[in-house]
Amino acid sequence: MNTQNGNNPDANAPGLGILGQYVKDLSFENPNAPQSLMAQPEQSPAVDVQINVNAKPMSETDYEVELKVEVKAEDKRAKRMLFLLDVTYAGVFRITNVPKESVQPLVLIECPRLLFPFVRRIAADAISEGGFPPIML
Template sequence: MADETTTEFKPETLSNGEDNSPAIGLISQYVKDLSFENPNAPAAYQWQSTPQIDVQFNISAEGVGENLFEVALKIDVTSKADEGALFVIELKYAGLFGVRNVPDDQLQPFFLAEAPRILFPFARRVVADAVRDGGYPPLLLEPIDFHGLFMQQVQAQQGEGPGEIPAPVGEA
């Protein structure tokens, strides 16, 4: 009978037993800044024209301690009708991520694609609740393909010559 061997993936452990496999974990998520302006209330509730909604977003990541990073999703929403502004929302929703043994070249894809994907549903709810609490029907933002946007940005940067400004990421 032939001797069958199987190979299993086993994370390396240091001599002291500490696990040194790569790991990233969400420690906390929170509203860092929220502003809702309803400049034309109560008159705006009587307006009959269809509002135009403009949504802008931006992603930032920064180290805030040893192996700790804050990823922030900034969402700006403006709703205007022919008669004037209905509402303006500025939200900065952030998450605190712990990072261990992750190669530097893997951090940017995580912080600009995966972390926003994790945070977005919660930020979306904050926006919907703020609009509803402002007296309007809840605004449910469309899902965003952060990975696709990140890949577009990478491709745009690779195709640009020296001195060109990279295309902005985050306009919806």
């Protein structure tokens, strides 16, 4: 029973909720298959990973946050691309009762951190299904 003049003490507690999450864009290019899958490179491929975060407000409390991951693998010796993965994974987050100065760190740090395990699994699965050993981000 609440004895604080009818006020719910949790009503003003800070909140971060995920309203939904989804693959927004997914592309896997394997331009030299099947030759690239049969030839064993003499050295490990050069792998370049780029990760970017984009966020936009949808309302006063809701934000769409995108985590864009690009993975490019090249056989430097043969001078050919092995694969290119481009995935954008997004989530819609509701942030309530958080001071304005704390919203940006939540949106640009905490929200992508919550999305990252999902995009990591999608990337590993796509690379594996493309015929290559999965890369664990």
